[in-house]
Amino acid sequence: MSTTPWPDAWTGNWIWSDRPALAGPSREHPYGAADPARFDTRVLFRRTLRLDAAPRTARLRITADSDYRLFVNGRELGSGPIRHAPRRIDFDEYRLDGALVAGTNVVAVIGRYRGHPSPWWEPSPTSFTLGGGSLAVEVAVDDRVLGTDADWRVQAADAWTPAPPAGFLVTQPEELLDARLLDPDWAQLGYDDSGWAPATVLREHSIVGPTGRTTPGGEPWGAPRRSPVPALTGDRCVPAAIAVADGGPTAWDGSALGTARSLLSALLTTPPSVPEGEPGDLIQPVEIPSGRRLLVVDFGRIVSGRLELRFDAPAGTTVAASFLEAPTSAALDSAAVLGYICRGHDDRYRSSERLGGRWLALLVDAGTGWRLDEVAVLERLRPREAVDPFRSDDARLDRIYDVALRTADLSSHDAYVDCPTREQRAWTGDSVIHQSVDFAANLDWSLPRFSPRLLAQPRQDGILPMVAAGDFATPAVPTIPDWSLHWIRQLQRLHLYTGDRAAVAELMPVAENVLRWFDRFAAADGLVADVPGWVLIDWSPVQVAGRSAALNALLARAFLDVAELSDALGDAGRATWARERHAAIAAGFDAFWDEQRGAYRDTIADGERGRSVSEHTAAAAICAGIVPEHRRDAVRRLLLDRATVFTRSPLADHGADALGPVAGTPVSVREAPDWDTERLTVGAQPFFRAIVHEALDLLGESDRIPDLLLDWDALLEGAPTAFRECWEGGSYCHGWSATPARDLIVFTLGIRPLEPGCTRMRIAPRPGRLTRASGAAATPFGPLRVAVDGDRVEIVSPVPFTFVDRDGRESEHPAGAATTRL
Known part of the structure; x- marks a missing residue:
């Protein structure tokens, strides 16, 4: 992340398609309201940037109501924003050094407005024009700042079928993507977006107070703040094993996900036995016979992130999937169901939501033999800078x-x-x-x-x-x-x-x-x-x-x-x-x-x-x-x-x-x-x-x-x-x-702060029956390491500390290495 602060005032405008998910004012909602008929809507955005030379520095900041997925020159860089209160919003910043090149570049975004509350999103108050889907982006290239405006191109993302949460307790939104309706190159350089519409700039409209503002800072969120949470990160997790079984007598036709859920539930009542394996053992791709098949994939451990699938299958092949804690129908009751319809070429799927589980169940109906080229989970967790383990x-x-x-x-x-x-x-x-x-x-x-x-x-x-x-x-x-x-x-x-x-x-x-x-x-x-x-x-x-x-x-x-x-x-x-x-x-x-x-x-x-x-x-x-x-x-x-x-x-x-x-x-x-x-x-x-x-x-x-x-x-x-x-x-x-x-x-190990801010630590190991114990604790000044071997205690501390032995006797020590007795 760049340390140079962005200016308080945005130059990028709030933009969306010409159909935000808003209804006009009414007797019940004199300030306007969300349109209940428009929920879980997605909009595709593109902006071409032409640069005379590769930039010395380049960065981007972005925020959205509700979600965004960001692509630069066809590569997905991230998604957000983080969860926030209804009247607050955050922006994310991306370094684009090396991502932008001399000549033509393209910034592309999938914007999404959820509409229904979810475990990680609350609707914001509407203000006639805002609160029903919006996006704001700024790209800083050397000394220029280019913001979202009417020159951005937009198109409704009709490939996704809007899906509400599945229930009051089972609230992870489901996702149904018909890839036949989405050009796989839409975010790439050279894609022809001339048929797309110009973005609609959203102009603030209030009953009282100033109106006409188009940039972030007004109602309903005020000034967006920089996200206090670092970009989520994690490993790419590959499965351990797979089982392939008959997919039952009934086909999922690619429409209602409720039907897919029922079919999966019936099949998981008696799931196939999956061979044991370690994470990463599954050799991919996997050849699958034609017909209706149930695949149960074991990742070998609980993982959490974005599910990624890649198929080589005929156009129209239907895939119903759910990521589960256990390969049972009961586990399905607390999991989202995903649906994907293959386009017949370049079939790559990455889930919009973070999912968690160990077992992936796939119900696939293909007219010919097909191939599962890749299945993985791209973990997306908060960063952890590790200390020495216990x-x-x-x-x-x-x-x-x-x-x-x-x-x-x-x-x-x-x-x-x-x-x-x-x-x-x-x-x-x-x-x-x-x-x-x-x-x-x-x-x-x-x-x-x-x-x-x-x-x-x-x-x-x-x-x-x-x-x-x-x-x-x-x-x-x-x-x-x-x-x-x-x-x-x-x-x-x-x-x-x-x-x-x-x-x-x-x-x-x-x-x-x-x-x-x-x-x-x-x-x-x-x-x-x-x-x-x-x-x-x-x-x-x-x-x-x-x-x-x-x-x-x-x-x-x-x-x-x-x-x-x-x-x-x-x-x-x-x-x-x-x-x-x-x-x-x-x-x-x-x-x-x-x-x-x-x-x-x-x-x-x-x-x-x-x-x-x-x-x-x-x-x-x-x-x-x-x-x-x-x-x-x-x-x-x-x-x-x-x-x-x-x-x-x-x-x-x-x-x-x-x-x-x-x-x-x-x-x-x-x-x-x-x-x-x-x-x-x-x-x-x-x-x-x-x-x-x-x-x-x-x-x-x-x-x-x-x-x-x-x-x-x-x-x-x-x-x-x-x-x-x-x-x-x-x-x-x-x-x-x-x-x-x-x-x-x-x-x-007995490591804890003695003074606020960890400027002085207290070290009082109490290993009980253990004769050896070692590890480290985090402090703002670096790790503090303790190793106990019998009565001998070795300490390496970045700050002064007080040592307390078994009898409660205290001794004071400066920062650095010390050896003492327990």
């Missing part, structure tokens, strides 16, 4: 670290998402895990810095939606209140690792308003009660009715975080308020304690303590600093007594395993205790185990964490290449299960 004398832990890091990678796109194989929503609470992994193990901190800002899109009442920049961000969908409290922890980590006080100051009003939203439900005892929305806590059956102990503990921790952040900003008033509320919750929390059980009960409802006891309440209370000293030993015993811990998940029958994601009991239903509450403790799922481990660290039990992390072995049994969502079921890859990649660095 390694020890326990190969199981090493593997758990590697898979955890891979799970975080797969779940990190332009935002932290839940599961790349399904929703790809940026959930407000989930991402606290992804962010913590990136701060610990990724030297590129672009996404962990951006994540709290992306998620800081509060509702009018101050609480955050359950997701950001997606379909569930609408006020029509109730929120998960506790997710906003995990967002505050993201803000705390942002300050701890980066020391960026300006960013914290910008976001602190959001944090305060979240806490004041909770205060509306505070009773005289200081505890919040009957908090509305979906109080999730975790997928385990933690009881939450009435006064929820786990929710109140998370709230107390958030007040403590805000108090400490306010201290850092010199905001004594806010710090005092937050500490007073923390103290009030601490005093009221005593009511949850049951001396006979020796534990905090999970609820108080109608003045009576509930029966259940959970790791969640105990761990969150320790992390919040609201457990009196005389009770800490009892809480420690509870968290370490693994024999009495049980877990269960409502997701056990959902997803790719049995019923599909929308079948069975709604996952929001919280079952009442049917277990022995006097003996058993509700255990944390992988997500909340991050807080359990943090509590054990605070209790001085970090040496126990390596053994506790071996629980992740169970997640590898049925899905060995990424960590599943729950101990029982759920998606096959979920970012919130990636906590071992952080915990082995922060707790086992």
Whole structure:
């Protein structure tokens, strides 16, 4: 990327075809509205540039509502923009050095307006002319800037059939491309676009305020900002093996994708057996006999990115495809279906969306024998600048670290998402895990810095939606209140690792308003009660009715975080308020304690303590600093007594395993205790185990964490290449299960910031039973390496650090290499 800033004012105009997806004003929509009959529309754009000489420097910036795919001289350079709030938009920048040549060049774009909300896009307010599809581009060539205008040529991309999301939970848009209607050379030099129409320049039109503006900066987005997320990157992934079977008695005619879904579902009820192989083993091309065939392709591991296919097949050959977590009909319920109709030559397909899965199912109907020349996934993930991996004398832990890091990678796109194989929503609470992994193990901190800002899109009442920049961000969908409290922890980590006080100051009003939203439900005892929305806590059956102990503990921790952040900003008033509320919750929390059980009960409802006891309440209370000293030993015993811990998940029958994601009991239903509450403790799922481990660290039990992390072995049994969502079921890859990649660095190697911005680090290795452990942590100044061999500890640090031995003795060290004893 160029470091020279673009000017604030754009010279490129907003352009589109003469048919944006807008309806005129009406009684119901006096400011105009989106046209419900025009959705998922695509427009092809071209602009020829003639240069006397190859440029010394060249770059391009681009933004669009909703999507773009950019080509220069026939080569696809990228797509975007990143997900954003309805009234904000970002631009991407591309270096064109070497891409433009002397003579004729062509910049081409596929513009797309979605219309329907998706997990990664919310519609923007319309303003008569904007909000229904638009594109703006500027090309800077040496000292000239060429922007989008009426000289650009456009043509409707009718080769794609508009497709809405498949359902409320299955929301990845489907894609149907009839390649016979799309010239494969449309983005190439020499293509004749003389029959195309001139672009329509969109002129801002408002009821009040200035009108007539044609460049970005006005309604509804304001000035676009440079994307804070680097260009997504990743490997080109090639499959391990393939199976070819009979495609059944019924042909897909290339029209409705719903029919293709039904046919694939029937065929996947008894899928063919695929031979075992390693990623990259599949020898391509693959010759396929004529007729109707089902192909099941195994990539050997979960991958996430743009699906690429290349065929040598007769014109009219129909291809229905779906990328799946498992080769089952149940997995199809949470996946998009793609359709492609071959043109008979140069049949190359690259999916418009990022997809995720391990298994590709293809139903192909060809009149003659044909050839699958290429099948691959071009991964598109946030960059990770690696540090030395965790390694020890326990190969199981090493593997758990590697898979955890891979799970975080797969779940990190332009935002932290839940599961790349399904929703790809940026959930407000989930991402606290992804962010913590990136701060610990990724030297590129672009996404962990951006994540709290992306998620800081509060509702009018101050609480955050359950997701950001997606379909569930609408006020029509109730929120998960506790997710906003995990967002505050993201803000705390942002300050701890980066020391960026300006960013914290910008976001602190959001944090305060979240806490004041909770205060509306505070009773005289200081505890919040009957908090509305979906109080999730975790997928385990933690009881939450009435006064929820786990929710109140998370709230107390958030007040403590805000108090400490306010201290850092010199905001004594806010710090005092937050500490007073923390103290009030601490005093009221005593009511949850049951001396006979020796534990905090999970609820108080109608003045009576509930029966259940959970790791969640105990761990969150320790992390919040609201457990009196005389009770800490009892809480420690509870968290370490693994024999009495049980877990269960409502997701056990959902997803790719049995019923599909929308079948069975709604996952929001919280079952009442049917277990022995006097003996058993509700255990944390992988997500909340991050807080359990943090509590054990605070209790001085970090040496126990390596053994506790071996629980992740169970997640590898049925899905060995990424960590599943729950101990029982759920998606096959979920970012919130990636906590071992952080915990082995922060707790086992003991590397964490001692001062904001990592200007001084704390190193306190707690390897437990391990005799050897090594690895590195990320800092803004480079990696910090630690190697433990018996009692010998070798450290190479780019900053000064404090070393803490097993007995708690501290020693101060300058930056550089040091050897000491544990």
